[in-house]
Amino acid sequence: MIVKRSIAALAACLALAACGNRSDQNQIFKTLSAGFLKKGDQQGGSVTPEQVAIAIQQSLQGTDLPLALAVMDKRNATAILTRIETNGAYGTWGTSDRRTIILRGGLVTGTRGLGNDVMSSEIDAVAALVSARKGGTATRVQRYLDGENHTVALVAECTVARGGAKHVKIGEINTRVTEMTERCSAGQTQFENSYMVDPSGYAVQARQWLSPANGHISIQALRR
Amino acid sequence: MRVLKPAIVAGLVVSIPWTVLAQNLVTTSKNMYGTPGGLIDMPTAEMAHDGELSSTVSHFGGTSKTTLTFQITPRLTGSFRYSALNEYRPGRGGPNPYPNGTYYDRSFDLRYQLLTEGQYRPGVAVGLRDFIGTGLYGSEYVVATKSIGDRLRLTGGVGWGRLGSFNSFATTGTRPTGVIGSGGLPTTDRWFRGPVAGFGGISYQATDRLSFKAEYSSDAYLEERGGGQDPGSNMFQRKSPWNFGLDYQVSRSVNVGAYYLYGSEVGLSVTVALDPKSSPVPGGADTAPLPVAMRPRFSASDLGWKTQPGAEDSLRAQVAETLAGEGLILEGIRLEGTRAHVLLRNTRYDVEAQAVGRAARVLSRTLPPSVETFTIGQTFNGMPTGAVTMTRSDVERLENAPATDMFERVTFGGDAGAWAGMAPEGGSYPRFEWSLGPYAKLSVFDPDNPVKADIGARLSADYHVAPGWVLSGSVSAKMVGNLDDPPSGRSGAGPGTLPKVRSNARLYSMGNDPRIDHLTLARYGRLGEDWYSRVTFGYLEQMYAGISGEVLWKPVDSKLALGAELNYVAQRDFDQLFGVQNYTVATGHVSAYYDFGGGYHGQMDMGRYLAGDWGATVALDREFDNGWRVGAYVTKTNVSSAAFGEGSFDKGIRITVPLSWATGTATRRKNDIVIQSLTRDGGARLNVDGRLYEAVRDAHKPQMAKTWGKFWR
Numbered sequence: 001m002i003v004k005r006s007i008a009a010l011a012a013c014l015a016l017a018a019c020g021n022r023s024d025q026n027q028i029f030k031t032l033s034a035g036f037l038k039k040g041d042q043q044g045g046s047v048t049p050e051q052v053a054i055a056i057q058q059s060l061q062g063t064d065l066p067l068a069l070a071v072m073d074k075r076n077a078t079a080i081l082t083r084i085e086t087n088g089a090y091g092t093w094g095t096s097d098r099r100t101i102i103l104r105g106g107l108v109t110g111t112r113g114l115g116n117d118v119m120s121s122e123i124d125a126v127a128a129l130v131s132a133r134k135g136g137t138a139t140r141v142q143r144y145l146d147g148e149n150h151t152v153a154l155v156a157e158c159t160v161a162r163g164g165a166k167h168v169k170i171g172e173i174n175t176r177v178t179e180m181t182e183r184c185s186a187g188q189t190q191f192e193n194s195y196m197v198d199p200s201g202y203a204v205q206a207r208q209w210l211s212p213a214n215g216h217i218s219i220q221a222l223r224r
Numbered sequence: 225m226r227v228l229k230p231a232i233v234a235g236l237v238v239s240i241p242w243t244v245l246a247q248n249l250v251t252t253s254k255n256m257y258g259t260p261g262g263l264i265d266m267p268t269a270e271m272a273h274d275g276e277l278s279s280t281v282s283h284f285g286g287t288s289k290t291t292l293t294f295q296i297t298p299r300l301t302g303s304f305r306y307s308a309l310n311e312y313r314p315g316r317g318g319p320n321p322y323p324n325g326t327y328y329d330r331s332f333d334l335r336y337q338l339l340t341e342g343q344y345r346p347g348v349a350v351g352l353r354d355f356i357g358t359g360l361y362g363s364e365y366v367v368a369t370k371s372i373g374d375r376l377r378l379t380g381g382v383g384w385g386r387l388g389s390f391n392s393f394a395t396t397g398t399r400p401t402g403v404i405g406s407g408g409l410p411t412t413d414r415w416f417r418g419p420v421a422g423f424g425g426i427s428y429q430a431t432d433r434l435s436f437k438a439e440y441s442s443d444a445y446l447e448e449r450g451g452g453q454d455p456g457s458n459m460f461q462r463k464s465p466w467n468f469g470l471d472y473q474v475s476r477s478v479n480v481g482a483y484y485l486y487g488s489e490v491g492l493s494v495t496v497a498l499d500p501k502s503s504p505v506p507g508g509a510d511t512a513p514l515p516v517a518m519r520p521r522f523s524a525s526d527l528g529w530k531t532q533p534g535a536e537d538s539l540r541a542q543v544a545e546t547l548a549g550e551g552l553i554l555e556g557i558r559l560e561g562t563r564a565h566v567l568l569r570n571t572r573y574d575v576e577a578q579a580v581g582r583a584a585r586v587l588s589r590t591l592p593p594s595v596e597t598f599t600i601g602q603t604f605n606g607m608p609t610g611a612v613t614m615t616r617s618d619v620e621r622l623e624n625a626p627a628t629d630m631f632e633r634v635t636f637g638g639d640a641g642a643w644a645g646m647a648p649e650g651g652s653y654p655r656f657e658w659s660l661g662p663y664a665k666l667s668v669f670d671p672d673n674p675v676k677a678d679i680g681a682r683l684s685a686d687y688h689v690a691p692g693w694v695l696s697g698s699v700s701a702k703m704v705g706n707l708d709d710p711p712s713g714r715s716g717a718g719p720g721t722l723p724k725v726r727s728n729a730r731l732y733s734m735g736n737d738p739r740i741d742h743l744t745l746a747r748y749g750r751l752g753e754d755w756y757s758r759v760t761f762g763y764l765e766q767m768y769a770g771i772s773g774e775v776l777w778k779p780v781d782s783k784l785a786l787g788a789e790l791n792y793v794a795q796r797d798f799d800q801l802f803g804v805q806n807y808t809v810a811t812g813h814v815s816a817y818y819d820f821g822g823g824y825h826g827q828m829d830m831g832r833y834l835a836g837d838w839g840a841t842v843a844l845d846r847e848f849d850n851g852w853r854v855g856a857y858v859t860k861t862n863v864s865s866a867a868f869g870e871g872s873f874d875k876g877i878r879i880t881v882p883l884s885w886a887t888g889t890a891t892r893r894k895n896d897i898v899i900q901s902l903t904r905d906g907g908a909r910l911n912v913d914g915r916l917y918e919a920v921r922d923a924h925k926p927q928m929a930k931t932w933g934k935f936w937r
Contacts (some may be wrong), residue, residue, distance in 0.1 A: 019659065019660055019661065020657070020658045020659025020660060020661075021656075021657055021658060021659075084515065085515035085516070085517060086518070087515070087516055087518055087620065087623050087624065088518075090623070090624050092515035094512065097511070098511035098512050099511065099512050100512035100515065102624065104624075109624055110624065112511075112512035112513060112937065113509070113510065113511045113512035115505045115506075115507065115508070115509040115888065116505065116506050116507055117507050117937065119507070119626075119627065119933060119936060119937065120624055120625060120626050120627070120936070143626060143933075144506065144507060145506055145507030145508075145933050145934065145937065146501075146502075146506050146507075147499075147500075147501050147502035147503035147506050147850060147885075148501050148503075148848050148849040148850045148931075149507070149575055149849055149850055149930075149931040149933060149934050150849060150930075150931070150933060151626065151627060151628070151932075151933035213505075213506070
């Protein structure tokens with residue numbers, strides 16, 4: 001029996017690919033994880049609102065850490081983000097499958113593990129306007145890695161405009177907000193971000209453009 | 225000619241913009257010769273996108289051509305072509321010496337765009353077809369192309385050789401005729417000589433994907449028609465100089481064409497092109513790194529952990545475990561009050577900056593607050609190669625800054641002393657690694673046979689005795705294959721007069737018995753700052769056993785490296801077991817390596833080759849910073865062309881494809897493809913594993929600077 005099984009294993013080694021104990025052995029068989037976040041059930045693809053509500057409730061009960069809900073339309077993916085680390089004004093928010101988003105005042109400054117990641121950003125001027133809930137123009141810079149791993153910068157001219165007052169109530173967030181929109185243009189690339197900013201200047205809800213491959217991400221604070 | 229390891233094909237998803245804007249006369253079309261151009265059988269002054277690598281298969285009139293083309297610079301194209309001519313009679317109607325009726329020919333082309341296109345000025349290119357082959361396709365041309373609007377391009381040119389063979393209007397000097405015997409030398413005595421004829425054509429880009437073309441050909445196809453007269457035609461009838469066709473861009477990487485040629489033949493072509501510069505997943509799809517952990521304020525002076533018993537051991541264990549989570553293995557660590565020296569084994573990341581960046585963040589999360597300076601060293605087989613030193617404060621402060629800010633703050637070191645006496649981490653040594661898997665050994669584009677291959681199983685193992693000491697072995701058994709087919713036609717003819725140091729490769733491939741690929745004991749070490757060494761002893765490669773020693777001088781921030789290698793080897797028995805034959809030779813080289821910048825890298829080796837011949841090898845590569853490499857090399861030794869045999873001297877093309885480029889996930893795996901001229905005895909080098917330059921270079925400043933953006937990835 002054992003002999004048979006060993007022979008079968010050996011045959012599998014030879015037929016499929018190499019086997020062994022070298023540390024680089026199985027790396028290449030890990031496929032690209034398109035599902036940045038937990039995808040919904042197999043059939044529908046997207047997650048139902050009920051599933052999201054349950055996930056939010058469970059997460060809020062399961063931890064004391066700040067939480068947020070993220071949705072990426074282009075990848076049809078939804079996930080709970082947990083703030084796993086802070087560095088000054090920056091917070092690193094992670095998913096259970098090891099993708100992270102870096103936020104400053106609710107604005108995305110970086111991503112890791114999504115592919116075509118935002119490596120770093122210059123958003124001081126934009127963030128100042130958004131946080132103060134004032135209109136104006138500002139320059140935004142987002143840096144990426146290209147196919148040769150060179151850093152390339154996208155420099156966008158952005159116009160920030162103040163919208164109406166609203167109320168946001170989700171998770172442990174229950175606050176008055178001011179809607180702010182940001183229209184950006186960088187040559188051929190045009191994108192629009194929008195933020196719901198609470199009285200403290202934090203964007204508790206935001207829909208922001210990440211990169212050509214990832215499109216927009218929506219982030220909703222659940223607990224700050 | 226052989227290809228080592230088959231290229232990965234499946235993963236090559238490519239993005240070449242298929243816009244047809246008139247920027248420097250760029251085209252995605254290829255002609256029947258597989259070179260960039262919007263016409264059919266005639267050249268144009270158009271170029272492909274810079275760096276594009278394409279493969280074209282075309283067929284018409286009894287001839288199939290397979291062409292590999294590389295856009296070496298924006299204005300320089302190089303091509304290698306393998307043609308199969310059915311029922312061809314060399315020498316214009318002579319007997320076909322090849323039993324299977326098919327004549328195989330290899331040729332190289334170069335084209336250079338002398339003038340870029342202006343508003344009124346056409347782009348002008350000069351080209352050499354088949355300039356070091358047998359001369360079957362030998363021709364030279366000067367051609368001008370002008371675009372009118374975005375869609376229409378007009379081309380006119382003059383050609384010599386084949387391209388001057390129909391309706392010539394002038395003659396410049398006399399051109400030797402006939403196919404050159406063994407080929408391989410530049411056919412300089414023919415260039416731009418003999419009858420001159422004009423050719424031209426027009427291409428029209430009807431839609432983004434579809435283009436139409438028509439041309440007037442100045443190639444009379446004398447060779448294929450047998451003696452130049454139609455009744456003797458043995459391949460096809462040339463009834464008209466006019467050709468018509470269309471091509472269609474199926475996807476970003478695939479282009480197909482259909483043509484009606486010479487009033488009698490239908491032709492087809494398929495091109496697969498890829499752009500090494502663009503990856504399917506820019507920046508990679510690896511999971512996120514751990515974030516930097518900030519130290520509590522005012523904690524940096526707390527050295528309590530130094531005096532606490534057992535604290536250091538648990539720290540080591542924690543560092544090792546956290547590094548392992550990032551795919552990095554701790555080879556050794558030395559903790560002082562405010563400094564940490566950490567030696568890594570990186571088995572995952574093809575970009576070293578990424579490995580160092582991840583390690584830095586791990587250290588920020590694990591080491592006591594008093595540790596302010598990190599020195600992170602990399603290793604190759606236990607030998608320290610290069611190190612990056614940074615302050616922890618910078619890691620904390622610059623986590624969200626552009627990567628260049630961090631680059632300006634770190635220092636690179638090649639000092640071996642920093643690691644001397646460091647105790648290897650438990651579990652690292654001794655260690656045993658093994659793998660078992662299938663292998664395929666291909667030989668393609670032989671003059672006799674387009675494809676030969678062996679397939680079998682290989683068991684390999686490495687025993688890392690101590691840092692720098694590796695006992696390595698590999699055994700393989702062939703299951704099926706035809707690499708041992710007896711030679712026929714040209715590859716068996718004219719073997720030259722040198723000792724058979726490589727040309728009896730076939731004898732090493734006979735039978736299905738297990739054979740020892742290699743069995744060696746190697747010692748890698750440092751001879752001081754900037755100096756590296758290797759000694760390898762045993763059954764070094766398929767055909768040779770003996771001892772090989774190498775030293776390399778490579779300062780950590782230098783673009784120049786110098787090396788020397790000395791080997792004393794004996795030829796192994798054909799059964800590849802433990803015996804050796806009575807041919808022994810001392811062979812070795814001094815080498816210079818230089819990174820010219822802009823993606824160009826050169827190497828020169830001078831010394832004594834396996835047959836005892838003296839000479840030099842010059843190699844030039846275009847390197848892309850994601851690991852792609854496309855290059856060529858030539859070796860000339862003091863062996864006459866006659867003694868060398870077909871090919872006249874050794875030359876080849878080499879391509880490296882990083883697997884991470886295709887999968888988007890960090891891996892150090894890559895495919896090396898070598899397309900070599902015939903395996904001959906002149907200019908042959910020993911193949912030994914673990915040569916130092918490639919092992920050391922990636923961990924040094926010039927290489928790490930290129931992809932430093934991955935430090936924070």
